Amino acid sequence: xxxxxxxxxxxxxxxxxxxxxxxxxxxxxxxxxxxxxxxxxxxxxxxxxxxxxxxxxxxxxxxxxxxxxxxxxxxxxxxxxxxxxxxxxxxxxxxxxxxxxxxxxxxxxxxxxxxxxxx
Amino acid sequence: xxxxxxxxxxxxxxxxxxxxxxxxxxxxxxxxxxxxxxxxxxxxxxxxxxxxxxxxxxxxxxxxxxxxxxxxxxxxxxxxxxxxxxxxxxxxxxxxxxxxxxxxxxxxxxxxxxxxxxx
DNA sequence: GCCAATACTTACCAGAAGGTAAGTATTGAA
DNA sequence: TTCAATACTTACCTTCTGGTAAGTATTGGC
Numbered sequence: 001x002x003x004x005x006x007x008x009x010x011x012x013x014x015x016x017x018x019x020x021x022x023x024x025x026x027x028x029x030x031x032x033x034x035x036x037x038x039x040x041x042x043x044x045x046x047x048x049x050x051x052x053x054x055x056x057x058x059x060x061x062x063x064x065x066x067x068x069x070x071x072x073x074x075x076x077x078x079x080x081x082x083x084x085x086x087x088x089x090x091x092x093x094x095x096x097x098x099x100x101x102x103x104x105x106x107x108x109x110x111x112x113x114x115x116x117x118x119x
Numbered sequence: 120x121x122x123x124x125x126x127x128x129x130x131x132x133x134x135x136x137x138x139x140x141x142x143x144x145x146x147x148x149x150x151x152x153x154x155x156x157x158x159x160x161x162x163x164x165x166x167x168x169x170x171x172x173x174x175x176x177x178x179x180x181x182x183x184x185x186x187x188x189x190x191x192x193x194x195x196x197x198x199x200x201x202x203x204x205x206x207x208x209x210x211x212x213x214x215x216x217x218x219x220x221x222x223x224x225x226x227x228x229x230x231x232x233x234x235x236x237x238x
Numbered sequence: 239g240c241c242a243a244t245a246c247t248t249a250c251c252a253g254a255a256g257g258t259a260a261g262t263a264t265t266g267a268a
Numbered sequence: 269t270t271c272a273a274t275a276c277t278t279a280c281c282t283t284c285t286g287g288t289a290a291g292t293a294t295t296g297g298c
Contacts, residue, residue: 010226014146014215017222022141024256027133041275052257057276077265078274088225095221096133102214103136106207107129143286160245171287176246196295197244 017095020066023059025051027096030085033069034093038084068092136214139185142178144170146215149204152188153212157203187211 010016021027025048032039032047039047045056060083063069068089074080085093129135140146144167151158151166158166164175179202182188187208193199204212 007229010222011147012150013219013222013224013226014150015222016226017218018146020222020225027137028130031131031133042273045275053276054258054278055256058256073275076274077263078272079264079276081275092221095217098214098217099136100132102211103129103132103134103139105132106139107132107135110126161243164245172246173248173288174286177286192245195244196293197242198246198294200245 017092020063020068021092021096023062025055026059026063029056029059029063030068030089030093030096033083033085033089038082041081041083044083063089136211139182139187140211140215142174142181144174145178145182148175148178148182149187149208149212149215152202152204152208157201160200160202163202182208 007019010019021030028048029044032044036043036047041056041060044060045051045053048056060069060071064071066088067086070084070086072082072084074082126138129138140149147167148163151163155162155166160175160179163179164170164172167175179188179190183190185207186205189203189205191201191203193201
């Protein structure tokens with residue numbers, strides 16, 4: 001999405017926000033960086049069980065291009081690269097909070113329902 | 120997604136909310152129904168320029184199954200089917216509002232940037 | 239008998255998203 | 269000389285998402 005079809009003309013604000021946040025791991029990356037402040041590539045990989053290296057950098061690159069995260073390279077051997085949220089990334093996280101709470105309530109409700117109706 | 124892989128174990132609230140809202144037209148359907156209260160199938164189709172009939176009912180069915188919308192059939196000829204938001208749908212819309220505002224600001228910023236850097 | 243209107247339904251297809259696994263580059267330590 | 273550690277990079281493949289276009293069902297009007 002990043003360099004290709006994004007930033008297209010948006011129909012509404014949700015549309016514009018989704019363009020930036022859609023991607024299997026992006027909201028989790030946002031959450032990780034918000035929680036830890038700064039994380040190395042390998043730390044993120046270990047923090048997101050199941051993510052492939054390919055998708056992880058692809059998402060990180062897109063989010064950097066979208067101004068959500070900052071990438072800092074320390075020229076050492078072995079290399080060290082640190083990722084952190086920009087101001088835009090932090091504000092996006094704030095904007096996602098109510099949605100996250102809604103989702104948590106939904107998950108709670110689903111759990112209660114499936115507890116009431118066991119398989 | 121609806122009857123198949125959804126309602127899976129969620130990693131976080133965002134995850135659970137995204138599961139319900141991801142789909143090319145879902146947030147727009149939410150918006151239409153929130154704006155008009157009640158809409159017929161054909162009205163929704165005309166209100167979402169570019170949507171295919173297949174995706175429209177597919178999304179409507181999934182959202183109904185997820186408890187976001189209510190479907191009411193009037194047994195007439197030609198048939199009349201009316202869709203509206205449930206309480207859950209309305210609360211989801213509320214939860215999406217900050218994200219929509221964030222997206223609107225982002226779109227505004229992008230427009231300003233591209234105006235400052237013309238092709 | 240045929241067509242119009244409405245709300246779907248189906249089969250088929252293209253493109254996007256994401257996974258797997260192997261390879262690259264650098265340099266200090268063993 | 270070979271290996272370890274880190275952060276990617278690449279080729280290839282599978283799965284998912286969404287689009288196109290045609291078909292179905294019902295009944296009143298012409």
